[in-house]
Each structure stands twice: as structure tokens, then as C-alpha cells.
Amino acid sequence: MKKLLLTLLTIIGVFMLAACGSGTESGGGTGGSSANTGDTGSDYPKKPIEVVVPAGAGGDTDLNTRTLAKYIEKELGQPLVVSNVTGSGGTVGVDKVIDAQADGYTVLAFHNSMLLNNLYGLSDKSIEDFKFAGTGVLDQANTFIVSKDSKFKNLEELIAYAKEHPKEVTMATEVGSMTYIQVMEFQELTGVEFNVVDIGGASDKLTALLGGRVDIFPTSLGFVKSYIESGDFASLGVITEERLASAPDVPTFKEQGVDMEIDKVFYWAFPKETPDEVVQAFSDAMEKAVANEEFQKEIVQYWVEPVYLNGEETKQKLEDIMELYKGIKESTE
Amino acid sequence: MSSQTNRDFVTSGFMFVVGIIAFILTFSFKSFEGTNFGVGVEFMPRVIAALILLTSVIIFVNALKSRSKKTNDTNLEAEEVVEQETESKNYKKLVISIIAMLIYILLTPILGFLIATALFLIAQMLIISNFAKEKIVLFLIISILMAVVVNYVFRNVFYVMLPQGILG
Amino acid sequence: MLEMLLQGFSGVLNVTTILLILGGTILGLIFGSIPGLTATMAVAICLPITYGMHPVAGMSLLMGLYIGGVSGGLIPAILLKLPGTPSSIATTFDGYPMAQKGQAGKAFSFAIVSSFLGGLISIMLLIMIAPPLGQFALKFGPYEYFAIVIFSLTLIATLSGDSLAKGILAGLMGIGFAMVGSAPIDAFPRFTFGFSELDAGFDLMPVLIGLFAVSEILLVAEKKGLQKIKYDLKKISYKVPFKEYLSEKWNFLRSCAIGIGIGILPGIGGGTANLIAYAAAKNASKKPKEYGTGVPGGVVASETSNNAAVGGALIPLVSLGIPGDTVTAMLLGGLVLHGLQPGPLLFQNSGDVVYGIFAALLIANLFMAVLLFVGMRGFIKLLSIPQYILLPIIFALCVVGAYGVNNRMFDVYALLFFGIVGYLMSKAKIPLTPLVLGFILGPLLETNLRRGLMLSQGDFSPFVTQPIAAIFLIITVVSVGWKIWKSFSKSKKISFEN
Numbered sequence: 001m002k003k004l005l006l007t008l009l010t011i012i013g014v015f016m017l018a019a020c021g022s023g024t025e026s027g028g029g030t031g032g033s034s035a036n037t038g039d040t041g042s043d044y045p046k047k048p049i050e051v052v053v054p055a056g057a058g059g060d061t062d063l064n065t066r067t068l069a070k071y072i073e074k075e076l077g078q079p080l081v082v083s084n085v086t087g088s089g090g091t092v093g094v095d096k097v098i099d100a101q102a103d104g105y106t107v108l109a110f111h112n113s114m115l116l117n118n119l120y121g122l123s124d125k126s127i128e129d130f131k132f133a134g135t136g137v138l139d140q141a142n143t144f145i146v147s148k149d150s151k152f153k154n155l156e157e158l159i160a161y162a163k164e165h166p167k168e169v170t171m172a173t174e175v176g177s178m179t180y181i182q183v184m185e186f187q188e189l190t191g192v193e194f195n196v197v198d199i200g201g202a203s204d205k206l207t208a209l210l211g212g213r214v215d216i217f218p219t220s221l222g223f224v225k226s227y228i229e230s231g232d233f234a235s236l237g238v239i240t241e242e243r244l245a246s247a248p249d250v251p252t253f254k255e256q257g258v259d260m261e262i263d264k265v266f267y268w269a270f271p272k273e274t275p276d277e278v279v280q281a282f283s284d285a286m287e288k289a290v291a292n293e294e295f296q297k298e299i300v301q302y303w304v305e306p307v308y309l310n311g312e313e314t315k316q317k318l319e320d321i322m323e324l325y326k327g328i329k330e331s332t333e
Numbered sequence: 334m335s336s337q338t339n340r341d342f343v344t345s346g347f348m349f350v351v352g353i354i355a356f357i358l359t360f361s362f363k364s365f366e367g368t369n370f371g372v373g374v375e376f377m378p379r380v381i382a383a384l385i386l387l388t389s390v391i392i393f394v395n396a397l398k399s400r401s402k403k404t405n406d407t408n409l410e411a412e413e414v415v416e417q418e419t420e421s422k423n424y425k426k427l428v429i430s431i432i433a434m435l436i437y438i439l440l441t442p443i444l445g446f447l448i449a450t451a452l453f454l455i456a457q458m459l460i461i462s463n464f465a466k467e468k469i470v471l472f473l474i475i476s477i478l479m480a481v482v483v484n485y486v487f488r489n490v491f492y493v494m495l496p497q498g499i500l501g
Numbered sequence: 502m503l504e505m506l507l508q509g510f511s512g513v514l515n516v517t518t519i520l521l522i523l524g525g526t527i528l529g530l531i532f533g534s535i536p537g538l539t540a541t542m543a544v545a546i547c548l549p550i551t552y553g554m555h556p557v558a559g560m561s562l563l564m565g566l567y568i569g570g571v572s573g574g575l576i577p578a579i580l581l582k583l584p585g586t587p588s589s590i591a592t593t594f595d596g597y598p599m600a601q602k603g604q605a606g607k608a609f610s611f612a613i614v615s616s617f618l619g620g621l622i623s624i625m626l627l628i629m630i631a632p633p634l635g636q637f638a639l640k641f642g643p644y645e646y647f648a649i650v651i652f653s654l655t656l657i658a659t660l661s662g663d664s665l666a667k668g669i670l671a672g673l674m675g676i677g678f679a680m681v682g683s684a685p686i687d688a689f690p691r692f693t694f695g696f697s698e699l700d701a702g703f704d705l706m707p708v709l710i711g712l713f714a715v716s717e718i719l720l721v722a723e724k725k726g727l728q729k730i731k732y733d734l735k736k737i738s739y740k741v742p743f744k745e746y747l748s749e750k751w752n753f754l755r756s757c758a759i760g761i762g763i764g765i766l767p768g769i770g771g772g773t774a775n776l777i778a779y780a781a782a783k784n785a786s787k788k789p790k791e792y793g794t795g796v797p798g799g800v801v802a803s804e805t806s807n808n809a810a811v812g813g814a815l816i817p818l819v820s821l822g823i824p825g826d827t828v829t830a831m832l833l834g835g836l837v838l839h840g841l842q843p844g845p846l847l848f849q850n851s852g853d854v855v856y857g858i859f860a861a862l863l864i865a866n867l868f869m870a871v872l873l874f875v876g877m878r879g880f881i882k883l884l885s886i887p888q889y890i891l892l893p894i895i896f897a898l899c900v901v902g903a904y905g906v907n908n909r910m911f912d913v914y915a916l917l918f919f920g921i922v923g924y925l926m927s928k929a930k931i932p933l934t935p936l937v938l939g940f941i942l943g944p945l946l947e948t949n950l951r952r953g954l955m956l957s958q959g960d961f962s963p964f965v966t967q968p969i970a971a972i973f974l975i976i977t978v979v980s981v982g983w984k985i986w987k988s989f990s991k992s993k994k995i996s997f998e999n
Contacts, residue, residue, distance in 0.1 A: 050494050052908075057545055057831040063838060066549065081492040083908040084545070087701025088683045088690075095697065096909060120365070122688055167958065175365050175686050197955040198686045200948075203823050203830075207767060210821065211639035213956065226822065226844035301840060337930065344929045348670060355677065358692060365687040371954035371961060374687045377947040381676050388670040395666060427723035431921065434715075434896065438913050441900070450897050457893035461722055465889075472890075479894055483901060491546040493905045 054093025222303030445498025509856025529569020537902025540570020587772030595799025623812025635820030675939025711919025760806030764813020778806035
């Protein structure tokens with residue numbers, strides 16, 4: 001029996017490897033395995049790199065990370081192994097990276113939530129505990145979604161109604177998450193008061209809006225793309241500086257008199273004791289990967305922007321966001 | 334006085350203490366501004382702690398009742414069964430097994446999965462087989478083979494990053 | 502519809518895809534049959550492999566994994582009393598006693614036929630009426646979930662064995678263990694005693710395999726003698742007269758409905774379907790006392806419902822883009838990675854791929870049954886491997902599985918801890934199953950209670966005035982009341998006789 005099991009495992013192993021080999025028709029011949037790290041004089045990387053995603057498989061963090069990881073792999077010539085470490089709003093994954101050896105073989109791929117967990121006292125880890133390799137993806141399509149038969153067609157109508165009926169408009173959020181702080185900021189800026197309800201993750205909020213239990217669903221346009229295309233949902237506007245190329249007919253919040261903008265920054269970071277040249281080597285590979293047209297084609301499908309920021313720029317951007325969050329938190333208390 | 338009744342006394346006593354500790358702990362929970370509608374973060378744990386106290390009291394009372402029913406035939410039978418049970422038990426083996434598992438888990442991050450697993454498998458096979466020394470060659474072969482195969486398949490085929498320890 | 506399905510079949514009937522489905526099903530069965538390795542893990546591991554494939558081929562592999570992963574658990578459940586996955590906990594209740602009586606072959610036959618038919622019916626429903634069924638799932642909000650969970654928790658009474666008080670205690674322990682870690686909604690840690698490792702709480706996997714598999718290893722370890730097989734492997738019969746299958750038809754249909762229903766509702770998960778179906782079968786049976794001693798009905802209920810939950814869970818996934826559990830969340834990621842948009846336009850925009858996936862599901866379901874039937878005689882040989890070799894290896898694999906949940910050692914410590922808890926509980930004659938049910942349902946109970954109150958701004962009345970919630974609560978009250986009345990009238994009878 002053991003022999004049988006072993007044979008089976010071996011067969012399957014071979015089969016899987018074969019599937020890997022024969023199945024990859026993408027790649028576009030960019031010289032897959034030519035590791036390009038000669039500039040730094042170090043021989044990093046020598047072995048597979050573990051990428052910790054502090055979010056569940058199949059979510060936006062996971063998808064963006066896996067997509068970019070595919071292209072960084074080509075530049076570094078070593079596999080990037082993505083592990084999803086969920087729990088406690090992402091703090092478990094963040095802690096795992098901080099506790100790992102600072103040798104460049106464990107990297108965190110996460111977003112703004114780390115700052116919020118720190119802000120709300122869930123975690124004592126934050127920007128200064130990391131050395132940033134950079135950012136590869138920005139999600140600028142944060143929006144408020146309503147269903148097609150909603151009373152509101154734009155922010156003006158929403159604000160007017162909510163002013164007259166305080167605590168009547170139901171906002172689907174998850175307490176302490178990005179959408180929560182957006183709603184807080186919106187209430188602060190416009191002086192309205194919503195009924196802010198914790199509904200759970202993105203899928204739970206989607207269910208709640210489809211089931212008519214909530215009025216507004218703050219999310220990213222990419223997540224509800226098909227519902228907007230089918231006409232089930234409509235967007236009240238995007239929370240950005242300027243209109244998006246991918247959705248030119250959706251007005252910004254700023255145009256409608258609400259001065260908000262926020263990016264979801266998908267950054268990659270190493271524990272802070274990691275040698276500089278290692279982080280630099282990774283950062284260079286990221287830059288090349290983000291510049292790859294194949295990657296850009298693939299990532300815009302999820303309605304996010306392929307934007308490369310280096311370590312310094314990433315850190316600066318996150319510090320600015322933290323300042324903004326702190327301000328909102330203080331003014332709402 | 335059967336040993337099962339004794340066990341029930343221990344169970345109820347232990348769970349009663351757990352319930353009280355849990356109830357006391359609920360007073361130190363932090364909660365988030367603006368989420369307290371009707372019931373807060375401490376409501377459910379308190380309900381559960383209270384119910385645990387209640388059920389442990391019920392189990393205690395039931396155990397008392399069964400103790401007073403000593404004259405009952407069924408109980409005598411049960412007692413005999415329990416006695417037979419303890420005869421065929423070997424608690425030393427159990428304790429050694431638990432210690433082996435614990436050492437295995439503690440060694441895994443240090444020695445790495447491969448070495449720790451091979452060592453554990455040999456040790457545990459010996460323990461459960463009552464130290465069948467004549468089979469030690471077989472145990473060695475199986476243990477090392479299994480450790481190598483599992484470690485290889487998971488690390489290199491499935492990319493589950495099992496701890497490498499000193500081999501890393 | 503039929504035309505689309507035929508087109509779907511033409512898309513998967515090529516050597517590569519068929520091999521992928523076969524390989525996926527085999528791998529799924531292996532992951533399902535090893536306690537500690539689950540369908541979720543199999544899908545997580547293979548998802549990246551599918552990146553470069555054609556969408557239909559890639560998704561076919563994942564569907565094979567999913568179906569195999571849910572079904573493989575029946576092998577160790579029947580032979581060794583170890584549930585390979587949460588989906589096969591209830592299979593151990595009667596499957597193992599049957600094997601002990603020398604009816605392992607019969608248990609397998611019942612389990613495989615139930616798995617196949619349960620899967621088939623749910624996949625058929627998925628193909629024919631996914632959109633309206635998906636719409637139905639949307640009607641369930643916090644109030645409705647709260648009522649369903651209350652109803653499910655009262656089933657603990659059925660699964661308690663001799664002492665109801667101990668069953669309830671186990672259920673409460675499960676709810677308590679689930680409270681360790683971040684609180685729902687507020688996210689601040691509870692019962693962690695300042696250990697940050699506990700912040701994320703215990704994962705279901707280490708809890709489950711600790712309680713059922715590790716505790717079983719400990720129970721074997723304390724035996725003085727070595728276990729010998731009591732029956733002749735060559736004499737095991739696999740034949741089940743058709744009449745015997747037929748006698749379970751109502752049980753089968755009920756379990757099918759329960760599995761599909763629980764599968765459709767996002768967030769409850771297939772791990773509970775088999776327990777609830779088993780409890781329902783025991784309640785409806787004319788001889789409930791025989792359940793747990795090795796009756797086919799128990800195996801049928803468990804194995805029908807867990808495979809029916811697969812089709813059920815895919816219904817909201819394809820029709821709405823809403824995943825119901827961890828596996829379907831990953832499948833959703835897989836669909837998106839292949840450029841598909843699950844949701845209202847999926848059938849319009851990528852009908853060919855969807856029907857290809859449906860065809861792959863049907864083929865995988867067939868492969869699963871055939872592979873299990875072919876392998877049946879081989880699995881039974883597992884019993885000829887001495888326990889002192891098998892059990893240590895199973896423990897090592899449990900360690901791999903627990904580690905793989907979140908790639909951290911904490912889950913492995915939790916595994917051993919729950920192993921010892923499970924061992925002590927069996928010593929104290931406290932049933933384990935209610936603990937698992939409490940552990941899964943407790944968080945749902947609390948979260949939905951608090952979400953419901955946030956929605957109504959502190960008003961309790963919607964919990965009893967919302968129609969669906971009210972119906973479930975009434976069923977709960979009636980069934981509990983009836984049970985109490987029955988036990989009272991029984992005790993009266995006894996006192997008369999005395």
C-alpha cells in the first residue's frame with residue numbers, strides 16, 4: 001500500500017511539474033531564467049523567496065500580488081512562493097514577516113490596512129518596522145456603490161437626503177478597515193450622519209447590497225465591475241484626484257464638492273534589518289516587472305493601475321496616508 | 334463509587350473554575366467606538382461563561398445522584414467495565430507519546446522538518462510497538478523514507494515552506 | 502441549455518483536459534483522505550499552476566481537486582475512525598462501527614454511491630437553476646443567519662450521546678474556544694492573556710484534526726497490547742442488494758436537500774452539512790438508538806450531504822460571484838485570474854467556459870466514484886499496515902497540514918493542545934462532535950447577532966419579525982419542545998413500570 005501511495009505521489013509530482021512546464025504559454029519569451037542581479041555584486045537570490053500575503057486567497061491583495069510575483073520571478077530567476085497568512089485583520093501576516101530572518105527571503109506584500117491596524121491599536125507594528133522595496137500596484141478606483149433603484153444618483157442627492165434623515169442611510173463597512181475610515185472622513189467633511197454597519201468582507205457587503213439590506217457599499221470599482229456593466233449597480237463617484245482612464249464617465253468626489261482622495265497602495269516590504277543591497281536588488285526587479293507590458297496588460301483587467309514607486313517614495317506615500325488617517329481619527333473622536 | 338463518577342466530579346469542578354475565570358476576564362475587553370448597539374463585545378462571552386457554570390453544576394448534581402444509586406445493578410456492571418479498562422491501559426506509554434510529540438514540535442523549527450520528522454517517526458513507532466527492537470531496521474527505513482518524501486513533495490512540488498532549520 | 506452543455510463537453514473532451522480532471526480528482530482524493538491535508542490546501546497549492554493554462558483546463562483541474570478533496574475523507578473515516586476532512590466527521594459515526602463489524606465493503610459501497618448521487622443531483626441543480634437559487638441566498642441576512650444557527654445548535658442534543666448536559670457542555674466549550682482571538686466586528690483580542698500568537702484565534706483545521714485524529718492516536722498509544730485485525734480481509738463483501746439502497750431513499754433526499762441548502766448559504770460551509778444531515782437522519786429514523794452502532798443510514802446521510810454541498814456552494818459563486826467558503830473563495834480567485842468575471846454577466850460573457858466547468862464537474866464526479874470503487878480493495882489493505890507504523894506517519898502529516906494552514910508553528914502547537922483536549926474529553930465521556938459544531942457556529946451566532954443589532958440600531962424585534970428568521974425560530978421551539986415532552990412522557994412510563 002505504501003508503495004502504491006509513493007508511486008502515486010511521484011506520478012502526481014511528475015504530472016504537476018509537466019503541467020507547469022507545458023501549460024505556461026504566456027511569458028512572451030522574456031528570457032525566463034536569466035537572473036539579473038549582477039549590478040549589486042551580491043548573489044541574491046539563491047533560493048525561493050516566500051511572499052507573505054496577510055489576506056485570504058482570491059481577494060484583491062492576493063490577486064495583485066500573485067500577478068506581479070509572476071513577473072518579478074522572471075527578473076530574479078528564483079520562484080516567489082506566495083503564502084496567505086490570514087487572521088486578525090492582517091496583523092498575523094505582518095508579525096510573521098517581522099519575526100522572520102532578515103535575509104531577503106521573506107517579503108511582505110500588503111496595503112493600507114497595516115496602518116489602520118496600528119492606528120486603532122490592533123497592532124504595534126507600522127511603517128518604521130519595515131524597509132520598503134517599493135510599490136507595484138495602486139488601486140485608485142475607490143468608490144461608493146448603490147444599487148440601480150437607489151434614491152441617489154450622485155453625492156449631492158445623498159448628502160441632501162442624509163442631512164434630512166440622520167442615521168437612516170445604511171453604510172456597509174467593516175469596522176477599522178479602509179472603507180470604514182473613508183466613511184468617517186465623508187461624514188466629517190459633509191456633516192451628515194449615516195447608520196454605519198459592520199457587514200464583513202467584500203463578498204458579504206456585496207450580498208447585503210444585492211439583498212437590499214444596505215444602501216451604500218464603499219468598495220473598489222474593479223470588485224463590482226460586472227455588476228456595473230450589467231446595470232445592477234451604479235457608482236456615486238470615485239475618490240481620486242482625477243477621473244480614471246478606465247472609467248471616464250464616473251465623476252470624482254472632488255468634482256462633486258467632497259474633497260477626498262485615497263489610494264490603496266499595494267507595497268512590498270522587508271523586515272527593517274534586511275541588508276540594503278538585497279532590498280535594492282528586489283526593488284530593481286520590481287521596477288522591471290512593473291514596466292513589463294505583459295504585466296500591465298494583465299493587471300489593468302482588475303481595474304488597478306500598474307505604478308512603480310521605489311522604496312523611498314513608497315515610504316513617503318504611506319506616511320502621508322498615515323497622517324491623513326490620524327487626522328480623521330482625531331476629528332471623529 | 335465508580336471511577337466514571339469521579340471523573341464527572343473532576344469535569345464539573347474544572348469547568349466551573351474555567352467558567353468563573355472566563356466570566357472575570359470579560360470585564361477587561363476593549364471595544365471599538367460606536368459599535369455598541371444593544372449588546373457589546375462582552376455580551377456573548379458572558380452568556381457562554383454563565384451557561385458553562387450552569388452545565389457544570391448540572392453535571393455535578395447528576396454525578397451526586399449516580400453516586401447515591403450505588404445499589405443499582407447497572408452501576409456495578411459499569412464499575413467492572415471501568416476496572417477492566419484501566420487494566421489494559423498503559424499510561425506510561427501515553428505520557429511518553431505526548432512528550433515525544435511535544436519534543437517533535439519544538440524541534441521542528443530548530444532542526445528543520447526533515448530531521449525532526451525522521452527522529453519522531455522512529456521514536457513514536459518504537460513507543461507504540463512496545464519497543465519491538467527486532468523491527469528497528471524496518472522503522473528506520475520507513476521513517477527516513479517518509480520524512481524525505483513528504484519534505485521533498487511539499488517543499489518542491491507544492492511549495493509549502495516547511496521549516497528548514499539547520500539545513501536552511 | 503442542453504446545447505450549451507454539449508458544447509461544454511466538447512470543450513473538455515480532449516486528452517489534456519481529461520488528464521487534468523483525472524489528476525485533479527486523484528490528488529484531491531489523496532488530500533481529502535489524509536487527515537490534515539484538505540481540499541482547501543489542494544486548491545491553494547494548485548491555483549498558481551493553472552495560471553498559464555486555458556481557463557477551461559485550469560478550472561477543470563480545480564474542480565477535480567474540489568470534488569476529490571471532499572470525497573476522499575470517507576476512506577480513513579470508515580477504516581480508521583479518522584475524518585480526513587471536516588466534511589467527513591459524521592461518516593466516522595457509523596462507517597467505522599460498520600467496518601469493525603466486518604462490513605467495511607458495504608460501508609464503502611453506501612458511501613461511494615451516496616457521494617456520487619449527492620454530487621450529481623447538486624451539480625444538476627447548479628446547471629439548471631443556479632440563478633434563481635442564488636437569488637434565494639440573498640434573502641438571508643443577519644437575522645436569518647442567527648435563527649438558522651440557533652436551530653443548528655439545538656441539534657447538539659441529538660449528537661450528545663448519553664448525557665445531554667455533557668453534550669451541551671461540549672458545545673459551549675466549542676463556542677468558547679472560538680471566542681479566543683479577535684472579536685468579531687471590534688477586532689480587539691479576547692481571552693488571549695496577552696499572547697499575540699492567539700490574536701488570530703484557533704483555526705478550524707488544527708482544532709478538528711487535533712480533536713479527532715491526534716486524540717485517537719493517543720488513545721491507541723495507551724493500549725497495552727497491539728491491535729490485531731479481527732476479520733479476514735478476503736471475506737469482505739462489497740455487494741449491497743438494490744433493496745437496501747432503496748430503503749435509504751428518503752434519508753438520501755433529505756440529506757441532499759440539507760447539503761445543497763447549507764452549501765448555498767455563504768459562510769456556513771460544508772463542514773457543518775454532514776453533521777446536520779446526520780442529526781436529521783437520526784431524528785427521523787424509526788430506530789434512532791441504532792445510529793452510532795453501524796447503520797448504513799448514518800453513512801448515507803453524511804456522505805450525501807457533503808457532496809451535495811459542493812454543488813450548493815458553487816451556486817452563489819457562479820450566479821453572483823459570492824464565495825461560500827474557503828475553497829470557493831479560492832475558486833473565485835481562479836476565475837478572476839483567468840479573466841472571467843463571476844456575477845450577473847458570467848453566463849453571457851463566458852458561457853462556453855462556464856459550461857466547460859459544469860462538464861468538468863460532471864466528469865470529475867464520475868471519476869471520483871470510479872476511482873473509489875476501483876481503489877476500494879486497496880484501501881482496505883490499509884488495515885493490514887500495523888497501527889504503530891501508520892499512526893506516527895499520520896501524526897507527521899497532521900503536522901504538515903496544520904503548518905500549511907497559515908504557514909506558522911502556532912497552528913501545530915494548537916494541534917497537539919486539541920489532541921490532548923480530545924483525549925481528556927473521551928476519558929471524561931464528553932462527546933467531541935458538539936464541540937466542533939459549537940466551534941464552527943459560535944462565531945456566526947455572535948457576529949450575526951451584533952450585525953443585526955447594528956442594522957436595526959439596537960432593536961431586537963427584527964430577529965423574530967423577519968419571516969424567514971421567524972420560521973426557523975418556530976421550528977426550533979417546536980422541535981425542542983417536542984423532545985422535552987417526549988423525554989418527560991418516557992420517564993413517566995418508567996416510573997409507572999417501577
